[in-house]
Amino acid sequence: MNSIILTRVFRLLILIVLQVLVFNNIHLFGYITPLVIGYMVVCFHRNTSQTEILIWGFVTGFISDLFSNTAGMGAASCTLIAMIQPYWLNLLAPRDSADDFTPTMITMGFWNYILYIILLMVVLHGCFYLLDAFTLYDWFLTILSIAGGAVLSTLIILFIELMIRARKNITTH
Amino acid sequence: MRALIDLIVHNKHWFVFLLLEVISLVFLFSYNGYQKSVYFTTANDVVGSTYNVISGITSYLHLQEVNNELEATNEELRKEVYAMRQQLEAIQQDSMKRPQALPLRYEVVPAQVVNMTLHKATNFITINKGEADGIRPEMGVVCSRGVVGIVYMTSRHYSIVMPLLNVNSKISCRLRGSDYFGSLVWQRGYADIAYVTSVPRHAPVKKKAIVETNGYSDIFPPGLPIGVVQQVGDSPDGMSYFLRVKLFTNFPTLREVSVITNYHSAERRMLEEMAEDPAKQDSVLNSQEKQKELEEKKNNLSPDTIR
Numbered sequence: 001m002n003s004i005i006l007t008r009v010f011r012l013l014i015l016i017v018l019q020v021l022v023f024n025n026i027h028l029f030g031y032i033t034p035l036v037i038g039y040m041v042v043c044f045h046r047n048t049s050q051t052e053i054l055i056w057g058f059v060t061g062f063i064s065d066l067f068s069n070t071a072g073m074g075a076a077s078c079t080l081i082a083m084i085q086p087y088w089l090n091l092l093a094p095r096d097s098a099d100d101f102t103p104t105m106i107t108m109g110f111w112n113y114i115l116y117i118i119l120l121m122v123v124l125h126g127c128f129y130l131l132d133a134f135t136l137y138d139w140f141l142t143i144l145s146i147a148g149g150a151v152l153s154t155l156i157i158l159f160i161e162l163m164i165r166a167r168k169n170i171t172t173h
Numbered sequence: 174m175r176a177l178i179d180l181i182v183h184n185k186h187w188f189v190f191l192l193l194e195v196i197s198l199v200f201l202f203s204y205n206g207y208q209k210s211v212y213f214t215t216a217n218d219v220v221g222s223t224y225n226v227i228s229g230i231t232s233y234l235h236l237q238e239v240n241n242e243l244e245a246t247n248e249e250l251r252k253e254v255y256a257m258r259q260q261l262e263a264i265q266q267d268s269m270k271r272p273q274a275l276p277l278r279y280e281v282v283p284a285q286v287v288n289m290t291l292h293k294a295t296n297f298i299t300i301n302k303g304e305a306d307g308i309r310p311e312m313g314v315v316c317s318r319g320v321v322g323i324v325y326m327t328s329r330h331y332s333i334v335m336p337l338l339n340v341n342s343k344i345s346c347r348l349r350g351s352d353y354f355g356s357l358v359w360q361r362g363y364a365d366i367a368y369v370t371s372v373p374r375h376a377p378v379k380k381k382a383i384v385e386t387n388g389y390s391d392i393f394p395p396g397l398p399i400g401v402v403q404q405v406g407d408s409p410d411g412m413s414y415f416l417r418v419k420l421f422t423n424f425p426t427l428r429e430v431s432v433i434t435n436y437h438s439a440e441r442r443m444l445e446e447m448a449e450d451p452a453k454q455d456s457v458l459n460s461q462e463k464q465k466e467l468e469e470k471k472n473n474l475s476p477d478t479i480r
Contacts, residue, residue: 021227027292030363050186058193065200066220069290069297069333072201079193083186131201133294133361141361145292 008040012060015040020067023156031141032148037064037074038124039157041082042117045102046093050086057082070132077127081120092116105161117157121150221331224287225301228428232285238426246317281315281431282306287331291338291364291424298334300430303327313392313433319421320344320399321430323392332432337367337399338424346399347387351376354387357399357418364424367400369416370408378405384418393433 019037027033040060044053061078065071092112093101105113125146133142181188232239284302302308304327314321314334322336323344335342338359346369347354353376355369369384382402388395404417 024290031292031361033292051189054186054189054193058197061197062200066217067223067288069288069299070293072197072199075200076194076197079190079197083190 008056011043012040012056012063015060016063016067019064024068026152028148028152031145032152033145034149034153034156035064035074035077035121035124035128036153036156036160037061037078038081038121038153039160041078041085042103042120042157044085044089045100046086046089046097047099048086050083053082053085054079070128073128073131076131077124080127081124084123085120088116088119105158105165113161114154114158118150118154121153121157122146125149125153218328218330221287221299221301221328224299228285228287232428235426235428239428242317242423242426280434282308282434283429283431284308284332286427286430289336289424289427294340294361296336296338297325298322298336298427298430300332300334300432301330302432303330303332305329307434308332308432311392314430315393315397315433316422316427316430318398318423320386320393320397321422321424321427324432334430336424337420337422338364344393344399345387345389346384348372348376348378348402349383349385349396354389355414355416357384365420366403367418367420369402369418370413372414372416374413376414378402378414378416380405384416 015037019035023034023036037060041053041057044056057078058075061073061075064078065074068074089101089103092108092115093103094108097107101107103113103116108116129142129145129149282302284300284306286298287301288299290296290298298314298321300314308324308327310324310326312324314324314336320337322334322339322342325333325335327333337344337357340359340361342357342359344357345354346357353372355372357367357369359367372378380402384399384402386393386395386397386399398421400418400420402416403419406415406417407413408415
């Protein structure tokens with residue numbers, strides 16, 4: 001139990017550092033900025049208490065907000081995907097999987113995993129940028145940032161996932 | 174009753190969800206309007222000092238550009254000094270005596286940028302000077318190249334600046350050499366392009382004209398450069414020009430800024446507020462007395478600041 005919490009705190013710290021120091025400074029074509037903090041919510045295994053996921057999501061968003069001057073926007077979007085994650089994971093998990101099924105590229109299969117992440121990322125970026133713009137005046141730019149950010153974050157999360165798998169393979173052999 | 178409690182316990186995650194979303198939105202909206210929530214921003218001391226360390230490291234990466242910029246400014250200043258010296262000589266040769274120029278009426282506090290966003294609709298810059306250094310909201314912020322923005326909220330040691338690159342920013346400006354004024358606004362997208370609206374159609378506007386502050390507001394002194402007109406267009410209603418302006422300030426590499434601290438006049442603002450609000454007009458005398466008291470207090474506190 002404690003080790004799970006420690007892992008999550010560690011993951012939270014790493015993601016915040018990455019988001020604040022690296023990804024907040026990426027503005028691809030001037031409007032695409034990935035929100036990698038969403039990876040925090042992506043990682044929860046099936047049958048985690050929903051309240052727990054919600055609180056972790058909120059805390060992640062909140063801390064990232066503190067560092068990026070986006071008061072409330074990150075927290076609101078992360079809470080939203082934390083709400084969706086259990087239902088979406090249930091839908092995509094293989095039929096015969098265990099109760100505490102953990103979503104990874106290997107357990108879910110490559111395409112299912114991408115599908116799983118990209119929906120969460122679209123919702124995350126959608127919520128974030130709509131709250132940022134708060135009007136539909138610049139709707140084309142907003143849509144571009146949402147789509148671009150979601151795709152870029154998905155790629156980054158896949159990359160992180162691959163790195164973790166690679167490291168685990170090294171340590172087990 | 175039992176069924177109700179069961180229902181709540183069974184669906185408690187929905188309530189937690191609603192609660193957390195409401196909290197987030199409260200943060201979002203209260204932050205946008207008020208200064209009391211400065212603790213939830215990068216002006217918060219812990220976050221601010223973290224950024225201070227980070228920017229101390231990253232500023233090394235920009236030293237080359239900063240150097241180039243300083244070199245360019247130096248060159249410009251040297252030219253200006255030269256031109257002015259010549260002017261001075263010309264005037265001194267004249268038999269007419271010119272009254273001595275008024276001394277500059279504003280002082281600046283130098284500060285460093287510790288955090289900045291450029292890609293959002295509402296961008297902010299955090300700088301490492303705050304109330305302890307005499308910075309208050311609504312003071313103007315400039316850099317060696319031109320205008321940066323206006324102080325938005327302050328904490329003890331940090332301040333948040335609303336730069337020109339914010340959809341809510343609106344700065345009154347004029348075209349150099351003419352008295353027609355407009356207001357400078359920004360639209361989301363480019364970090365070096367802003368727009369001047371409401372310049373009347375009969376004003377002589379040319380490409381490459383320099384846009385500068387006009388000194389109508391008490392935030393910036395007149396004549397500070399903002400940018401150069403890149404394209405002349407019409408506003409949607411056809412009643413005025415809509416000018417595309419390339420900003421002088423290079424926001425992505427901005428490090429060193431200065432806050433104009435004493436140009437700001439509380440008395441003038443109070444007067445204007447009163448003029449706008451008829452309910453307050455009765456109390457003009459009252460508030461003038463208050464203002465006097467306040468000034469006296471200030472003078473007593475810091476007698477050495479008066480000159």
